[in-house]
Amino acid sequence: MSIKQNIKSLIALLRPAQSVELGDEGSEESDSASAGRAGLYALAIRLANAGIAYVTQIIFARLLGEFEYGIFALGWVWIAILGHTSTFGFSMTAIRFLAQYEATGERDRAAGFFRFSLLVPLIVSSLAAIGGVALLSADVLPIADYYVLPLMLAMVCVPLFAMQDMMESYARARHWVMLALVPTYLLRHGFLGVFLILAVLFGFEANAITALMVAFIAIGGPAAIQAVLLWRRYRAEADGQPPAQPAYQRKEWFKASAPLALTDGASLLVSYSDILVLSYFVPPSEIGIYFAATRIAQIVGFVRFAASAGTANVFSKLNAQGRMDELKTLSRATVRISFALSFVACAGLAAVGILLLKLFGSNFTAGYPALLVLMVGMLIQSAFSSAEDLLNMTGNQGMTARSYFGALVVNIVLNLVLIPPFGLIGAAFATSFALSFRAIYLGFGVRSRLGISLFGAQFKA
Numbered sequence: 001m002s003i004k005q006n007i008k009s010l011i012a013l014l015r016p017a018q019s020v021e022l023g024d025e026g027s028e029e030s031d032s033a034s035a036g037r038a039g040l041y042a043l044a045i046r047l048a049n050a051g052i053a054y055v056t057q058i059i060f061a062r063l064l065g066e067f068e069y070g071i072f073a074l075g076w077v078w079i080a081i082l083g084h085t086s087t088f089g090f091s092m093t094a095i096r097f098l099a100q101y102e103a104t105g106e107r108d109r110a111a112g113f114f115r116f117s118l119l120v121p122l123i124v125s126s127l128a129a130i131g132g133v134a135l136l137s138a139d140v141l142p143i144a145d146y147y148v149l150p151l152m153l154a155m156v157c158v159p160l161f162a163m164q165d166m167m168e169s170y171a172r173a174r175h176w177v178m179l180a181l182v183p184t185y186l187l188r189h190g191f192l193g194v195f196l197i198l199a200v201l202f203g204f205e206a207n208a209i210t211a212l213m214v215a216f217i218a219i220g221g222p223a224a225i226q227a228v229l230l231w232r233r234y235r236a237e238a239d240g241q242p243p244a245q246p247a248y249q250r251k252e253w254f255k256a257s258a259p260l261a262l263t264d265g266a267s268l269l270v271s272y273s274d275i276l277v278l279s280y281f282v283p284p285s286e287i288g289i290y291f292a293a294t295r296i297a298q299i300v301g302f303v304r305f306a307a308s309a310g311t312a313n314v315f316s317k318l319n320a321q322g323r324m325d326e327l328k329t330l331s332r333a334t335v336r337i338s339f340a341l342s343f344v345a346c347a348g349l350a351a352v353g354i355l356l357l358k359l360f361g362s363n364f365t366a367g368y369p370a371l372l373v374l375m376v377g378m379l380i381q382s383a384f385s386s387a388e389d390l391l392n393m394t395g396n397q398g399m400t401a402r403s404y405f406g407a408l409v410v411n412i413v414l415n416l417v418l419i420p421p422f423g424l425i426g427a428a429f430a431t432s433f434a435l436s437f438r439a440i441y442l443g444f445g446v447r448s449r450l451g452i453s454l455f456g457a458q459f460k461a
Contacts, residue, residue: 045177045178045181045182045185045186046181046185046302047299047302048185048186049181049185049186049189049302050298050299050302052186052189052190052193053185053189053295054295054296054356055193056189056190056192056193057292057295057360058359058360059193059196059197060072060192060193060196060211061288061292061360061361061364062360062361063196063197063200063206064206064207064208064211065206066284066285066288066289066361066363066364067283067284067285067288068206068207068208068211068284069208069284069288069291070283070284070285070286070287070288070289070291071146071147071150071207071208071284071287072150072208072211072212073275073284073287073288073291074147074150074151074275074276074279074284074287075150075151075153075154075208075211075212075215076154076212076215077272077275077276078132078151078154078155079154079157079158079161079215079219080161080268080272081265081268081269081272082125082128082129082132082155082158082161082162083125083157083158083159083160083161083162083165084161084162084165084264084267084268085128085261085264085265085268086121086124086125086128086158086159086161086162087120087121087124087125087162087165087166087169087261087264088120088121088124088257088258088261089256089257089258089259089260089261089262089263089264090117090120090121090166090169090253090257091121091165091166091168091169091264092169092257092260092263092264092392092397093117093253093256093257093260094113094117094166094169094170094173095169095172095173095316095393096256096316096392096393097109097110097113097253097256098110098113098114098170098173098174099173099314099316099317100316100317100320101113102173102174102317103317103320103321104320106247107244108244108245108246108247109247109249110244111244111245111246111247112246112247112248112249113249113253114170115246116248116250116253117166117253118163118166121162121163121165121166122159122162122163124162125158125159125161125162125163126159128155128158129155129156129158129159130155132151132152132154132155132158133152133155133156136148136151136152136155137152142280143279146284147279149209150208150209150212153209153212153213153215153216154212154215156216157212157215157216157219160216160219160220160223161219163223163227164183164184164188164219164222164223164226167180167183167223167226167227167230168180168181168183168184168226170230171226171230176230176233179226179229179230179233183222183223183225183226183229184222184226187221187222187225188218188219188222189218191214191217191218191221191222192214192215192218195214195217195218196210196211196214199213199214256395256397259397259398259400259401260392260397260400260401262401262404262405263397263400263401263404266401266404266405266407266408267404269408269411269412270404270407270408270411270431270434270435270438271431273408273411273412273415273431274290274294274411274415274419274427274428274430274431275287275290275291275294275427277412277415277416277419277427278290278415278419278424278427281419281420281423282419282423282424285363286423286424288364289360289363289364289366289367289424290367290370290424290427290428292357292360292364292367293357293364293367293368293370293371293374293424293428294374296349296353296356296357296371297349297371297374297375297378299345299349300342300345300346300349300375300378300379300382301378301381302345303338303341303342303345303382303385311330311331311334311386311389314330315327315330315331315386315389315390315393315394316393316394318330319393319394324450327390327450327452328451328452331386331390331446331452331454332386332452332454334385334386335383335384335385335386335454338382338385338386339379339382339383339385342378342379342382342385343379343382346375346376346378346379349371349375350372350375353368353371353372354368357371366424367424369424369425369428370424370425370427370428371428373425373428373429373432374428374431374432376432376436377431377432377433377434377435377436378432378435380435380436380439380440381435381436381438381439383439383443383454384439384440384442384443384446384454386446386454387439387442387443387445387446387454388400388403388442390446390450390452391442391445391446391449391450394449394450396445396449396450399442399445399449400442400445403438403441403442403445404438406437406438406441407434407435407437407438407441408434410430410433410434410437411430411431411433411434414426414429414430414433414434415427415430415431417430418430
């Protein structure tokens with residue numbers, strides 16, 4: 001499909017459909033228009049995030065040096081893995097169930113889900129943090145001594161990270177895109193860079209320990225702001241309505257969330273297993289170089305994230321209302337737009353990748369071949385960008401879970417085989433192949449379960 005046709009598809013996606021009532025009370029707007037606008041907001045925020053995060057990572061790399069930056073990178077990876085998985089899948093089912101209850105007017109179940117889905121991640125993340133610190137204190141893990149204290153500090157950040165993950169999902173479920181994404185993707189990364197500079201200026205040593213202390217503030221500060229704003233907005237929306245008596249369907253919620261809890265863990269391990277395996281074969285300085293390459297490559301993934309932010313809850317709503325033709329149209333349009341924008345992003349990054357890496361430090365240009373390989377996998381993934389949300393939002397999350405476990409096995413095996421002889425490029429190939437394998441598998445799953453073919457959708461009107 002040409003760029004002009006993709007632009008026309010985007011305009012069609014955003015055009016209001018006056019016959020369909022959707023959105024805030026009294027407004028008339030199509031699901032596609034609402035999803036498209038939310039997706040554009042999300043993309044704009046993530047692009048701003050890419051710029052802020054890029055500058056922040058340069059600050060970290062320049063101030064810490066390759067060795068300490070590599071240690072910080074490993075600590076941040078563990079924060080992300082444990083923080084996301086500690087939501088026990090409720091960060092995804094929150095989008096599904098809250099959107100569903102809004103569509104059906106079940107305020108009692110929405111209230112019950114809100115309370116229960118907040119309690120579970122709080123308990124799980126706290127236990128994960130305590131367990132992690134205990135293991136590191138016991139000196140039973142096969143890791144170098146210079147990792148121990150920084151990783152302990154990383155464990156302390158996990159509960160805050162998990163809570164912010166949940167609040168983002170609550171806001172996304174109501175299409176409050178700015179509230180969902182600004183604290184997480186703009187404030188958090190902005191705080192990281194600013195507070196590290198301040199810490200060094202005030203005499204703290206520029207090392208991984210200081211950086212992870214800064215991470216605690218950078219996660220906790222925006223999380224507190226987001227919590228207050230979210231609470232106020234929910235209360236304002238409920239103003240004038242009688243309080244909803246919470247109704248609990250714990251069995252149904254756990255049944256839906258449990259596969260996604262495993263999926264979250266597998267998903268993050270697919271994304272980060274290269275860095276985890278690298279930590280056993282290469283020094284922190286090389287981890288730092290590879291991590292810088294992954295931070296640049298993730299810009300391509302922002303497009304897919306933006307599509308998800310604007311469409312995931314709409315998929316759930318359309319499915320609940322039996323509007324399958326609209327579901328098919330929206331999902332295929334999302335693929336077309338996502339692939340076109342991802343292709344442009346890959347071409348741009350390939351052209352300026354060496355320059356972007358050089359800003360981290362002269363030695364970081366060694367990560368350019370890995371950057372190119374990683375982008376190939378992300379581009380293939382964008383060709384099936386709707387698949388995961390379609391399956392999760394229609395009750396087929398088990399298939400999503402299996403795709404992650406399959407990709408995880410492939411990724412770990414390839415990392416173990418390829419990293420010793422090929423180093424960073426071997427890690428990049430393993431991850432890229434795993435992402436591609438999983439994307440194609442999900443594409444087959446959507447066609448077999450829902451009768452929606454995403455194959456070639458990016459090239460068809």
